[in-house]
Amino acid sequence: MADLDTIERVKDIDVDKYKYGFTTEIESERAPKGLNEDTVRYISARKDEPQWLLDWRLEAYHRWLQMDEPTWARVNYPKIDFQDLYYYSAPKKTPGPKSLDEVDPELLAAYEKLGVPLREREILAGVEGAGTRVAVDAVFDSVSVVTTFKAELAKSGVIFCSFSEAVREHPELVKKYLGSVVPQADNYYAALNSAVFSDGSFVYIPPGTRCPMELSTYFRINEKNTGQFERTLIIADKGAYVSYLEGCTAPTRDENQLHAAVVELIAHDEAEIKYSTVQNWYPGDKEGKGGIYNFVTKRGDCRGHHSKISWTQVETGSAITWKYPSCILRGDYSRGEFYSIAISNGRQQVDSGTKMIHLGKNTSSRIISKGIAAGQSDNTYRGIVSAHRKATNARNFTQCDSLLIGDKCGAHTVPYIEAKTSTAQFEHEATTSKISDDQLFYCQARGLDQEEAVALIVNGFVRDVLQQLPMEFMAETQKLIGISLEGSVG
């Protein structure tokens, strides 16, 4: 019904009038509230996109209209009114605090603990003048560094740019790979993202190239205003290697309630992609008011033989996390890894895990998931490991541990194991326990206060995953874990 109406309406619109009607809109900062075909057209026009991409978005929109919001995850939230949201807004110009003095002291205290440099704190807190305009130089001291940085990447043939830029400069690559891992109608939120994605990043590593640097620090700031519907596409061509870090250890305040990002990774023959995420968005207040709904679709396609995709995530923020970074192990001898730390406190709800889909021969996967539930939160691991009939000698090892802090939270484990060939060897282990009183006492007897002791023990609990993070983020993440668990004991 709904899409029929839309088609009829589009027919009625006089093409010129339609264009005109939107010119003024284009000059304005954001699309009108609500989502319809015009919104999609508006976003595409605003970004000067080619027709094929508009068509692609529209197809996604129509598929989305026919889909239902998934209800299988263990998360509860009031029904989202998708017509009550803005789907596009240019970088915000709303006045921010004039200086750090005006910033929420709690936020600043968190930065302090994390050891975030002063200049960076200003940007993160959205202090005017420190914001997006000069975002990059805050990190790199001067714009020239960015140029050097980009030049160095270009020298090795690496393409690293915003998604919009990639559409303009490398349309053939975008066209070839966009939606090839996460199709438009893969799921409700992916379809929504496909229709209205704002921007994101694009990475292409040419054959035989090892990306000369971690694609990380740059994003530490730049990611800030890419908006609710981010789209990331990373391609590692034959024999290429890239390590990509998304997010930021510092807490970021963001007014956007709903986030529905899509990340697609493609690894060709003998290529390797390491994708790390540190997510620390606003979790809502103590009563569970506010906070981000994070409904993300992340999937990697090990398309080539001997390819490897490794996901590492540290999830401490958001009111709701709905996220399953997955690997399709298509190429023979390909390997998928998922390392996860998910911490929930207060009233946070986490439903996260992975899918390892073994299709090729001699494929292997490894899942290490550490869930920590505190406060009144719910923390669920949900994952699938499956071996197709032709996936001979598939191997999986899964270790899935949960730690409960306090008696008002919940920790849940929902793994699915599907072995369709006898040659597959699957091993799955899961445990749930609490921090032992003996451990706590021992730490306290050595002079740690209870919170420090908990942080120390939890850091030990998640050690296997921490080690997977890029070096420079390990220390910060350790501190972040401590901060995330504040107020969970006592």
Place this chain on the structure above:
Amino acid sequence: MSLTLAPTAAETAYQGFALPHRRQEDWRWTDLRQLLDQAYPPTNGTKASAAEIDRLIATDALAPFARARLVFVDGAFDKARSKLPATGAITLEHLTHGAPPSSARGAYDDPLANLNDRFCRESLRLTVKAGTAEDAPIALVFVSTGHEAVTTCTRAQIIVEKGASATLLETHIGGAGAYVASSLIEASIGDDARLDRVKIAEDGQAAIHLASFHVKLGTQSSLNDFTLTQGAKATRQQTFATFTGQHSNIKVAGAYLLNGKQHADTKITVDHAVPHCTSRELFKCVMDDQARGIFQGKVVVRKDAQKTDGKQSSNALLLSETAEFDAKPELEIFADDVVCGHGATSGSLNDDYLFYLRARGIPEDEAKSLLIAAFASEAFDEVAHEAVREALGELTQGWLINRKPA
């Protein structure tokens, strides 16, 4: 998504009873709408000859061990073929005017129990009197002749009163024709009481076996449950066990010996509703040919059910490249001072084991049989009754002998 699906032939025969299907989470691997491929109307009593019935009953592997033996034929209690309990420790009631759900039934949505509620016309209630220890096992024998494509519904309520103990042997056997056997056992285990249950599911090769076992445990009580699944074309069996008193424990174990195109799905929910209880689940699943085994175990720890100790383990041994295993070992935990865990493995025979045995002179086929039997036997190690345990070993040997050499 609530789609209204046109009723299947089976649903029509069930007067519109909606069968669960794979779009429902608990039934994702066992789609009853598809499995019940024709109408299986509720039975109107057996049409089989006495000789046929006797021949089937004679195949009951657990027959030698029971002192009392209660036989059902095509859904009806067959008093003549039964041997009623002689001691005063057990009272037996034969309920013929409908069968109300017992208090053992949890608040679970159980379509199989609902189906049984709808069509079951008689049932037995066995009460083991307080303080009595009934050492000799009581056998329940469910025979489905398979004479017609019908559904036979059977049910029994077992009440083990305070301080009592009993051993229940349950055999499901059947003829070669297609039929649906619906079984419901509801058990209440009182304070300080104990129930041992051994079930052998050996329905005919064209049969569909649908069974639910609901059990509630009082304080300081225990349940030791074992199921061998060997028969039927398709099996779905469910256990819902709830602790209502503290310091109790549950052991639920099972073994699958499946071949051909057999399909067996076991779903177990252990509900730790109170503190200080222990549960153990162990399933050893052997699948050959194109057989498919499924294990879904769920341990629920309710809020304040502190000091819960719940462990679950399922291991699959796939003997053919086309055999299949699916598992969903689930933990749902709302209390912090708990020790819970699960392990699940799937794989083929271990080459190292095989080589070691062969290096000691044991021929390949024999070595394989030895390893398969050892694998399955770990599940019946917990069966307390020694002779019954040995009988399970012999059933395994029988299955191995019939196994076509690879």
Place this chain on the structure above:
Amino acid sequence: MLEIKNLHASIEDENRAILNGINLTVNPGEVHAIMGPNGSGKSTLSYILSGREGYDVTDGEVLYKGQDLLEMSPDERAAKGVFLAFQYPIEIPGVATMQFLKVALNSQRKARGEGELSTPDFMRLVKEKSAALNISQEMLKRPVNVGFSGGEKKRAEILQMAVLEPSLCILDETDSGLDIDALKLVAEGVNKLRSPDRAMIVITHYQRLLDYIVPDQVHVLSKGRIVKSGGKELALELERNGYAEYVGDAA
């Protein structure tokens, strides 16, 4: 008893040569020690002799009592008297050690056309042999090697050897992981089995074991080839000088 002629072998799928032309003749009654640094191919040789999968014999032959050993399945070899004491004995859950021993012994007897041993006779045999190796009845009830300590595993291997009475015993690093008391116990067990019609190949990294099981001949294996052979004094020389002089020039 055993003639290895120009044996070349590699690991399947890897195409990496491990054995590069081994020649060795072992006569009845003899004890040969094979020593060599890690990675010289010692364990590969033992696995190929016992018939483990995963190796390609690319050249050469192995004759056992005049027959082509490599053509035989592992169980055939065992029935004909070839016994490998594993460096890492395999743990097999669910199979009781006693049951395992009985099935193995009777399988071998059956293959040789001998009658099965009755249960009381078998029990008596195992009891006698296990007492000498300080193996308790409780240990025999446990599943094969499951939960055994390193020393227990090695003693259990020697017990199997004593019960099965093979003609050719191959001991792969039987001394590894043993303390001195356990080592003496194991060596004693082995020495008891020395007889004019039985041959032994003792594979070891260290000379220590050879103080207790005195070999007739010692061979040095390096890079898949026997680079030096001599009497028991060769082992002492290796103990003093190490393998250095054999590692460099063998390739």
